[in-house]
Every structure is written in structure tokens, then in C-alpha cells.
Amino acid sequence: MLPHLPRFALAHLPTPLEPLPRLSHLLGVQLWVKRDDQTGLALGGNKTRKLEYLVAEALAQDADSLVTVGAVQSNHCRQTAAAAARAGLRCVLVLRGQPPAETTGNVLLDHLLNAELRWAGDRPRDEVFHEVVAAERAAGRRPYPIPLGGSTSTGAAAYADAVLELKDQLDAQGAAPSRIVFASSSAGTQAGLVVGAQLAGLTAEVLGISVDLPAAPLRARVAELATETAGRLGAPRTYLADEILVNADYLGGGYAVMGAPEREAIQLFARSEGLLVDPVYTGRAAAGLLDLIRRGAIQPGETVLFWHTGGTPALFAYAEQLIKG
Numbered sequence: 362m363l364p365h366l367p368r369f370a371l372a373h374l375p376t377p378l379e380p381l382p383r384l385s386h387l388l389g390v391q392l393w394v395k396r397d398d399q400t401g402l403a404l405g406g407n408k409t410r411k412l413e414y415l416v417a418e419a420l421a422q423d424a425d426s427l428v429t430v431g432a433v434q435s436n437h438c439r440q441t442a443a444a445a446a447r448a449g450l451r452c453v454l455v456l457r458g459q460p461p462a463e464t465t466g467n468v469l470l471d472h473l474l475n476a477e478l479r480w481a482g483d484r485p486r487d488e489v490f491h492e493v494v495a496a497e498r499a500a501g502r503r504p505y506p507i508p509l510g511g512s513t514s515t516g517a518a519a520y521a522d523a524v525l526e527l528k529d530q531l532d533a534q535g536a537a538p539s540r541i542v543f544a545s546s547s548a549g550t551q552a553g554l555v556v557g558a559q560l561a562g563l564t565a566e567v568l569g570i571s572v573d574l575p576a577a578p579l580r581a582r583v584a585e586l587a588t589e590t591a592g593r594l595g596a597p598r599t600y601l602a603d604e605i606l607v608n609a610d611y612l613g614g615g616y617a618v619m620g621a622p623e624r625e626a627i628q629l630f631a632r633s634e635g636l637l638v639d640p641v642y643t644g645r646a647a648a649g650l651l652d653l654i655r656r657g658a659i660q661p662g663e664t665v666l667f668w669h670t671g672g673t674p675a676l677f678a679y680a681e682q683l684i685k686g
């Protein structure tokens with residue numbers, strides 16, 4: 362644990378580290394999964410770790426509400442709404458576009474968790490986000506704004522801590538992965554993992570499978586955030602974009618468009634291991650992992666850790682497409 366950043370307890374930690382024997386046998390590699398889909402807050406996911414640090418900072422600043430922003434089926438927004446409920450804070454979510462025809466998946470949970478939803482419509486969601494924060498302040502409230510994905514150095518620090526948690530588990534199980542593979546989007550998870558790997562002395566490659574951005578801007582953003590996070594954690598170091606490993610070959614039809622690779626990965630993980638991955642993030646990362654193994658870019662027999670970052674509530678928003686496929 363990194364003791365010097367305050368935390369507000371939300372997550373069930375440590376999350377399990379489990380072998381995937383049947384999938385490993387099918388694919389000819391040694392696969393492990395780190396179950397951050399089981400962080401325990403309102404169906405879990407990676408944002409719960411970040412929110413432990415973000416909510417602590419909000420409370421230290423005497424905020425009375427959390428305001429954040431995301432896609433329609435944002436896991437980050439759903440977990441923020443749950444964290445606000447746990448901390449006794451109001452929650453305002455700025456979501457992209459229009460309300461969906463069906464209130465399901467994360468949007469349903471946002472409602473149950475009592476978040477106030479503001480739909481950005483045709484406008485850029487960040488513009489609406491800044492406007493909502495300003496309006497909250499003008500109304501005399503004390504909002505704590507959380508940018509997309511909770512990806513500030515405060516949020517990313519949680520994933521540096523998570524690597525220390527993983528290191529203990531790997532040592533206890535005698536496992537030594539050569540790569541850690543996961544879904545990367547707003548850079549916070551990857552930045553934290555990169556810094557944490559360095560602090561824990563873990564030599565595994567930290568390979569983010571991009572979900573929406575081309576490789577160059579994602580690498581640059583991860584490097585910038587990792588540099589900032591390392592400074593916050595008292596281990597200053599400048600990370601360069603060239604050192605950050607991102608694979609953006611699996612963007613398919615674009616963000617949140619589930620294609621054949623994601624569908625196949627969802628089915629294979631479910632049917633071989635009873636493990637659920639989602640259509641937007643972890644299904645895409647799993648599809649990338651499968652392809653890298655099948656193409657031999659990940660060598661037969663290699664030990665690989667798949668860091669499951671959650672997202673499973675979004676499965677319900679893709680029910681028709683999943684069943685027809």
C-alpha cells in the first residue's frame with residue numbers, strides 16, 4: 362500500500378487472482394486473470410479503485426457533490442454514482458448524446474443509485490460538463506469535478522497501489538507473467554499500472570489494448586499521466602511516450618461498437634471459464650489478447666495476466682446483438 366494518499370474505503374480488496382486453466386489449455390499459454398470486475402461496489406469495475414482516492418480528495422475539500430462525465434453506458438459514471446451514495450454526496454452525471462430508448466445496463470443503475478443525469482445531446486460532453494460544474498458553483502454548491510474516467514493523478518495512483526497488491530499475490534502463487542494485458546481508454550489505469558510496475562519491481566510488459574484512441578495520442582497521454590502520478594507518489598520519473606506499450610489494432614467499428622471479435626471473445630471466456638467480459642472494454646481487450654496469442658505475437662507457453670477491469674453491466678444493453686450473433 363502507498364500510505365501517503367488518503368483513501369475512502371469502497372472496494373473489496375484484494376481482488377482475486379485466478380488461473381484460467383481451460384482457456385489456457387485451449388490457447389496453449391498460461392493465462393491468469395486479476396478480477397477487478399469484482400471490486401464490489403454496485404457491480405464493480407476498475408473505477409472503484411480510483412474512486413477510493415478521488416472521493417477521499419473530494420471529502421478533504423469539503424465537497425457536497427461529485428460531478429462527472431461519460432458515455433451512455435459508462436461504467437465510470439455508474440461507479441461514481443454508487444461511490445457518492447456511499448459517501449453521502451450528491452451525484453451529477455453528464456452523459457453523451459440522448460437518453461437511450463431502453464433504460465438498461467449502467468443507465469438503469471445510474472437511476473437506481475439516484476444520480477442526476479444531464480444529457481449532452483449534440484454538444485461536446487466536456488463543454489456541458491464544465492457548464493454543469495460552473496452552474497453548481499453558481500448555485501452555492503461545492504462540486505468535486507471528476508474528469509473522464511477518473512483519470513487524474515489521484516485516480517491513477519490507485520492502480521499503482523493495485524500493482525503492489527498483485528505483486529504479493531503473484532509471489533504467493535509462484536506466478537511470473539511476462540505481460541499484463543487490459544483495456545485502455547482514458548489512460549488512468551495504464552498510467553497507474555506503469556508506475557506501479559516500476560515501484561513493485563515487476564518486469565512484466567504493461568500492454569494496453571486501446572478501446573477508442575489511436576496508439577500515439579494514448580501513449581502520449583499515459584506517459585504524461587504516469588509522470589504526474591509518479592511525482593505524486595514521491596517517486597519522480599519522466600515517462601516518455603515511446604516507453605508506453607499500446608496496441609490500437611482492435612478498434613474495430615469504433616468506440617462501443619461490438620463486432621465479431623468482441624462477440625467471439627465474450628462467448629469464449631463465458632463458455633470456457635464462466636467469466637463475463639463486456640462488449641465495449643474487456644471484450645475488446647480479450648479479443649486483442651486472443652488474436653495476439655493466435656498469431657504467435659504472444660508465444661506458446663508464455664504466462665500472461667489479463668487484468669479484468671469490469672464493465673459487465675453493459676452486456677445487458679447489447680442483449681439483442683449478443684443473442685443474434
Ligand SMILES: Cc1ncc(COP(=O)(O)O)c(C=O)c1O
Pocket residue numbers: 406407435436437510512544545546547548549550551639642643670671672673
Ligand atoms: C470496464 C472498463 N475497462 C477499462 C476501462 C479503461 O480504463 P481507463 O479509462 O482508466 O483507461 C474502462 C473505462 O471506462 C472501463 O469501464
